[in-house]
Amino acid sequence: MTTTYTYLVYLAISVALTIWVARTLHKNGRVFLVDVFHGNDALADSVNHLLVVGFYLINFGYVSMALKLGYLVNNTQEGIEALSVKVGMVLIVLGGMHFFNLFIFSRMRRRKSHQDNRPPIRPDTFTAVKQEA
Amino acid sequence: MLSLTVLYDPDCGLCRRAHEWLAEQPKLIDLVFVPCASEEARMKFPMLNHDLTKEDLTVVRYDGAVYFGPKAWLMVLWSLARYREWSYRLSSPELLPTTKKVVSAISQNRYQISRVIGS
Numbered sequence: 001m002t003t004t005y006t007y008l009v010y011l012a013i014s015v016a017l018t019i020w021v022a023r024t025l026h027k028n029g030r031v032f033l034v035d036v037f038h039g040n041d042a043l044a045d046s047v048n049h050l051l052v053v054g055f056y057l058i059n060f061g062y063v064s065m066a067l068k069l070g071y072l073v074n075n076t077q078e079g080i081e082a083l084s085v086k087v088g089m090v091l092i093v094l095g096g097m098h099f100f101n102l103f104i105f106s107r108m109r110r111r112k113s114h115q116d117n118r119p120p121i122r123p124d125t126f127t128a129v130k131q132e133a
Numbered sequence: 134m135l136s137l138t139v140l141y142d143p144d145c146g147l148c149r150r151a152h153e154w155l156a157e158q159p160k161l162i163d164l165v166f167v168p169c170a171s172e173e174a175r176m177k178f179p180m181l182n183h184d185l186t187k188e189d190l191t192v193v194r195y196d197g198a199v200y201f202g203p204k205a206w207l208m209v210l211w212s213l214a215r216y217r218e219w220s221y222r223l224s225s226p227e228l229l230p231t232t233k234k235v236v237s238a239i240s241q242n243r244y245q246i247s248r249v250i251g252s
Contacts, residue, residue: 129193130176
Protein backbone atom coordinates (compact mmCIF):
# COMPACT_ATOMS: atom_id res chain seq x y z
CA MET A 1 0.00 0.00 0.00
CA THR A 2 2.79 2.39 0.93
CA THR A 3 4.35 1.88 -2.53
CA THR A 4 1.16 3.07 -4.19
CA TYR A 5 1.07 6.16 -1.98
CA THR A 6 4.68 6.90 -2.86
CA TYR A 7 3.79 6.72 -6.55
CA LEU A 8 0.83 9.03 -6.08
CA VAL A 9 2.86 11.60 -4.15
CA TYR A 10 5.60 11.36 -6.79
CA LEU A 11 3.11 12.03 -9.58
CA ALA A 12 1.51 14.93 -7.73
CA ILE A 13 4.87 16.64 -7.04
CA SER A 14 6.24 16.03 -10.55
CA VAL A 15 3.13 17.22 -12.36
CA ALA A 16 2.91 20.33 -10.19
CA LEU A 17 6.59 21.15 -10.78
CA THR A 18 6.31 20.65 -14.53
CA ILE A 19 3.27 22.90 -14.75
CA TRP A 20 4.96 25.57 -12.69
CA VAL A 21 8.15 25.58 -14.83
CA ALA A 22 6.16 25.51 -18.08
CA ARG A 23 4.07 28.48 -16.97
CA THR A 24 7.15 30.42 -15.97
CA LEU A 25 8.70 29.73 -19.37
CA HIS A 26 5.51 30.64 -21.15
CA LYS A 27 5.12 33.91 -19.30
CA ASN A 28 8.72 35.11 -19.47
CA GLY A 29 9.72 33.65 -22.83
CA ARG A 30 7.11 35.68 -24.64
CA VAL A 31 9.04 38.96 -24.36
CA PHE A 32 12.07 37.31 -25.97
CA LEU A 33 10.04 35.86 -28.82
CA VAL A 34 8.21 39.11 -29.57
CA ASP A 35 11.62 40.74 -29.92
CA VAL A 36 12.95 37.93 -32.13
CA PHE A 37 9.96 38.12 -34.45
CA HIS A 38 10.17 41.92 -34.82
CA GLY A 39 7.10 42.60 -32.69
CA ASN A 40 4.92 40.07 -34.52
CA ASP A 41 2.82 39.13 -31.48
CA ALA A 42 0.72 36.46 -33.16
CA LEU A 43 3.76 34.54 -34.40
CA ALA A 44 5.54 34.92 -31.05
CA ASP A 45 2.51 33.57 -29.17
CA SER A 46 2.22 30.67 -31.56
CA VAL A 47 5.89 29.67 -31.26
CA ASN A 48 5.75 30.16 -27.50
CA HIS A 49 2.77 27.86 -27.24
CA LEU A 50 4.39 25.20 -29.43
CA LEU A 51 7.55 25.31 -27.30
CA VAL A 52 5.52 24.82 -24.13
CA VAL A 53 3.65 21.89 -25.65
CA GLY A 54 6.97 20.21 -26.48
CA PHE A 55 8.19 20.97 -22.98
CA TYR A 56 5.11 19.32 -21.42
CA LEU A 57 5.39 16.26 -23.66
CA ILE A 58 9.03 15.61 -22.87
CA ASN A 59 8.64 16.18 -19.15
CA PHE A 60 5.47 14.17 -18.67
CA GLY A 61 7.00 11.46 -20.82
CA TYR A 62 10.01 11.36 -18.52
CA VAL A 63 7.93 11.49 -15.34
CA SER A 64 5.80 8.62 -16.61
CA MET A 65 8.75 6.47 -17.67
CA ALA A 66 10.64 7.04 -14.42
CA LEU A 67 7.68 6.11 -12.24
CA LYS A 68 8.53 2.50 -11.47
CA LEU A 69 10.59 1.98 -8.32
CA GLY A 70 11.40 -1.71 -8.75
CA TYR A 71 11.05 -2.53 -5.05
CA LEU A 72 8.37 -2.38 -2.39
CA VAL A 73 8.23 0.53 0.06
CA ASN A 74 7.70 -0.78 3.58
CA ASN A 75 7.51 2.39 5.69
CA THR A 76 7.38 6.17 5.51
CA GLN A 77 11.15 6.57 5.69
CA GLU A 78 11.68 4.38 2.64
CA GLY A 79 8.89 6.24 0.90
CA ILE A 80 10.53 9.62 1.45
CA GLU A 81 13.92 8.27 0.33
CA ALA A 82 12.42 6.85 -2.85
CA LEU A 83 10.61 10.14 -3.48
CA SER A 84 13.76 12.23 -3.00
CA VAL A 85 15.60 10.28 -5.71
CA LYS A 86 12.69 10.32 -8.14
CA VAL A 87 11.74 13.96 -7.63
CA GLY A 88 15.41 14.93 -7.73
CA MET A 89 15.75 13.34 -11.15
CA VAL A 90 12.65 15.15 -12.37
CA LEU A 91 14.09 18.44 -11.12
CA ILE A 92 17.37 17.85 -12.93
CA VAL A 93 15.57 17.00 -16.18
CA LEU A 94 13.38 20.09 -15.79
CA GLY A 95 16.48 22.20 -15.17
CA GLY A 96 18.15 20.76 -18.26
CA MET A 97 15.09 21.44 -20.38
CA HIS A 98 14.84 24.94 -18.98
CA PHE A 99 18.41 25.80 -19.94
CA PHE A 100 17.91 24.20 -23.34
CA ASN A 101 14.91 26.48 -23.87
CA LEU A 102 16.92 29.52 -22.80
CA PHE A 103 19.65 28.46 -25.21
CA ILE A 104 17.13 28.31 -28.06
CA PHE A 105 15.77 31.74 -27.18
CA SER A 106 19.20 33.33 -27.05
CA ARG A 107 20.20 31.68 -30.32
CA MET A 108 17.11 33.04 -32.03
CA ARG A 109 17.93 36.48 -30.72
CA ARG A 110 21.54 36.27 -31.85
CA ARG A 111 20.56 35.15 -35.32
CA LYS A 112 18.28 38.11 -35.59
CA SER A 113 20.98 40.55 -34.51
CA HIS A 114 23.27 39.23 -37.26
CA GLN A 115 20.80 39.92 -39.99
CA ASP A 116 21.81 43.56 -40.05
CA ASN A 117 24.42 44.36 -42.63
CA ARG A 118 26.93 45.82 -40.26
CA PRO A 119 30.49 44.93 -41.34
CA PRO A 120 32.58 43.35 -38.56
CA ILE A 121 35.36 45.96 -38.67
CA ARG A 122 36.22 49.48 -39.82
CA PRO A 123 38.01 49.93 -43.13
CA ASP A 124 41.66 51.01 -43.20
CA THR A 125 41.05 53.74 -45.75
CA PHE A 126 38.88 54.76 -48.67
CA THR A 127 39.75 54.84 -52.36
CA ALA A 128 38.08 56.06 -55.52
CA VAL A 129 36.22 53.39 -57.49
CA LYS A 130 35.99 53.78 -61.25
CA GLN A 131 32.44 52.87 -62.24
CA GLU A 132 32.19 50.57 -65.22
CA ALA A 133 30.42 52.13 -68.17
CA MET B 134 25.45 46.18 -57.23
CA LEU B 135 26.69 45.55 -53.68
CA SER B 136 29.90 43.59 -53.97
CA LEU B 137 33.37 43.18 -52.52
CA THR B 138 36.35 43.21 -54.83
CA VAL B 139 39.03 40.81 -53.64
CA LEU B 140 42.55 41.67 -54.83
CA TYR B 141 44.36 38.36 -54.52
CA ASP B 142 47.85 37.14 -55.34
CA PRO B 143 47.60 35.03 -58.53
CA ASP B 144 51.08 33.51 -57.99
CA CYS B 145 50.17 31.79 -54.73
CA GLY B 146 48.76 28.29 -54.71
CA LEU B 147 47.10 28.69 -51.35
CA CYS B 148 45.23 31.73 -52.63
CA ARG B 149 44.03 29.82 -55.71
CA ARG B 150 42.78 27.01 -53.45
CA ALA B 151 41.02 29.56 -51.25
CA HIS B 152 39.53 31.12 -54.37
CA GLU B 153 38.10 27.76 -55.51
CA TRP B 154 36.64 27.14 -52.07
CA LEU B 155 35.12 30.61 -51.89
CA ALA B 156 33.53 30.22 -55.31
CA GLU B 157 31.41 27.34 -54.01
CA GLN B 158 30.22 29.01 -50.78
CA PRO B 159 26.76 30.58 -50.58
CA LYS B 160 27.20 34.35 -50.34
CA LEU B 161 25.33 37.24 -48.81
CA ILE B 162 27.39 39.71 -50.85
CA ASP B 163 29.03 38.99 -54.21
CA LEU B 164 32.79 38.57 -54.33
CA VAL B 165 34.64 39.80 -57.43
CA PHE B 166 38.14 38.38 -57.77
CA VAL B 167 40.77 40.54 -59.43
CA PRO B 168 44.51 39.66 -59.47
CA CYS B 169 46.39 42.23 -57.41
CA ALA B 170 48.36 44.97 -59.21
CA SER B 171 46.90 43.84 -62.56
CA GLU B 172 45.73 46.13 -65.34
CA GLU B 173 42.16 45.48 -64.28
CA ALA B 174 42.87 46.37 -60.67
CA ARG B 175 44.63 49.61 -61.67
CA MET B 176 41.75 50.53 -63.98
CA LYS B 177 39.18 49.90 -61.30
CA PHE B 178 40.96 51.64 -58.43
CA PRO B 179 43.21 54.33 -59.95
CA MET B 180 44.06 55.91 -56.58
CA LEU B 181 44.95 52.72 -54.69
CA ASN B 182 48.54 51.89 -53.67
CA HIS B 183 48.91 48.74 -55.77
CA ASP B 184 52.39 47.83 -54.51
CA LEU B 185 50.90 47.40 -51.06
CA THR B 186 48.18 45.04 -52.33
CA LYS B 187 50.92 42.61 -53.43
CA GLU B 188 51.99 42.13 -49.84
CA ASP B 189 48.69 41.04 -48.36
CA LEU B 190 45.10 40.32 -49.31
CA THR B 191 43.10 43.48 -49.96
CA VAL B 192 39.33 43.86 -50.18
CA VAL B 193 37.61 46.94 -51.58
CA ARG B 194 33.95 47.43 -50.84
CA TYR B 195 31.57 48.74 -53.51
CA ASP B 196 31.70 52.20 -51.92
CA GLY B 197 35.51 52.34 -51.93
CA ALA B 198 36.23 51.28 -48.34
CA VAL B 199 39.58 49.48 -48.29
CA TYR B 200 40.32 46.54 -45.98
CA PHE B 201 43.86 45.25 -45.81
CA GLY B 202 45.38 42.02 -44.47
CA PRO B 203 43.46 40.36 -41.59
CA LYS B 204 40.64 42.87 -42.01
CA ALA B 205 40.27 41.76 -45.63
CA TRP B 206 39.96 38.14 -44.49
CA LEU B 207 37.28 39.11 -41.99
CA MET B 208 35.35 40.93 -44.73
CA VAL B 209 35.54 37.84 -46.95
CA LEU B 210 34.17 35.72 -44.10
CA TRP B 211 31.46 38.31 -43.58
CA SER B 212 30.32 37.93 -47.19
CA LEU B 213 29.65 34.20 -46.71
CA ALA B 214 26.22 33.12 -45.53
CA ARG B 215 27.60 30.30 -43.39
CA TYR B 216 30.44 32.24 -41.81
CA ARG B 217 29.07 35.73 -41.17
CA GLU B 218 28.70 34.83 -37.51
CA TRP B 219 32.38 33.87 -37.41
CA SER B 220 33.43 37.24 -38.82
CA TYR B 221 31.80 38.92 -35.81
CA ARG B 222 33.22 36.38 -33.41
CA LEU B 223 36.78 36.66 -34.71
CA SER B 224 36.63 40.45 -34.80
CA SER B 225 35.47 40.78 -31.20
CA PRO B 226 37.90 42.73 -29.00
CA GLU B 227 38.93 39.53 -27.21
CA LEU B 228 39.80 37.58 -30.34
CA LEU B 229 40.91 40.27 -32.80
CA PRO B 230 44.59 40.32 -31.73
CA THR B 231 44.85 36.53 -32.13
CA THR B 232 43.00 36.63 -35.44
CA LYS B 233 45.41 39.26 -36.73
CA LYS B 234 48.45 37.25 -35.63
CA VAL B 235 47.26 33.98 -37.14
CA VAL B 236 46.09 35.50 -40.43
CA SER B 237 49.30 37.53 -40.80
CA ALA B 238 51.40 34.43 -40.13
CA ILE B 239 49.54 32.50 -42.82
CA SER B 240 49.80 35.40 -45.27
CA GLN B 241 53.51 35.94 -44.73
CA ASN B 242 54.23 32.26 -45.29
CA ARG B 243 51.75 31.64 -48.08
CA TYR B 244 54.35 30.48 -50.62
CA GLN B 245 55.84 27.96 -48.17
CA ILE B 246 52.37 26.69 -47.22
CA SER B 247 51.50 26.38 -50.90
CA ARG B 248 54.62 24.26 -51.44
CA VAL B 249 53.75 22.00 -48.49
CA ILE B 250 50.19 21.38 -49.64
CA GLY B 251 51.54 20.85 -53.14
CA SER B 252 49.66 23.35 -55.26
